[in-house]
Amino acid sequence: MSRQSFLTILSLLGTLWLLAQCQPKNLDSTSTFDRPVYLVVDDSPTFPGGMSKLGEYIGKNLRYPETARKAGQEGKVFVTFIVSEQGRIEKAEILKGLGSELDAEAIRLIExxxxxxxxxxxxxxxxxxxxxxxxxSIHGSR
Incomplete structure (x- = not known):
């Protein structure tokens, strides 16, 4: 490899490294140039009325699937979603699920x-x- 080729490759690698360092670390992978989606923000999105109202909403609207209840299926389904600039819920997905019925109910509830x-x-x-x-939770549900 010639000295000039080596220097060109080294320069290119340096440029790529610099570009990678300039990328914001607090953006979600679904971000685009036109629309950044943040992971970490100064002020987090909030449910209307706060966390206590979110708990009330979940308590009132959660429909425990009957077959899951009869099977004694319990636990937490972790859901990720985007709160848009207008406050709408978008792209709800399961991060960690418990099975198709409970996962589907969690998505329905969020959406x-x-x-x-x-x-x-x-x-x-x-x-x-x-x-x-x-x-x-079977004991905590209706």
Whole structure:
């Protein structure tokens, strides 16, 4: 390999490394140039009325699947979703599930939530990824 080729490759690798270092570390992988989706923000998105109202919403709207109840299936389903700049819930997905019925119920519950107060970063309203555990407990359900 010639000296010039070596220097060109070294320069290219240095440029790529520098670009990688400039990428914000607090952005979700679904971010685009036009629409960043943050993982860490100055002000987190909030459910209308706060965490206590979120608990009430889950308590009132969770429908424990009968076959899962009869099978004694319990635990937490971890759901991730994006709270948009307008507070809408988008792209709800299971991070860690308990089975198709409980997972589907957790997604249904999340997708039917009212709009949240969106996140803020640097004083600007932004889209933000949010993770939420949904607890399925037979003794705590109707």
């Amino acid at each position: 039917n939530m009212p709009a949240w107060t969106p996140a803020k970063q640097g004083g600007q309203v932004v889209a933000c990824r949010y993770n939420l555990p949904i607890n399925f």
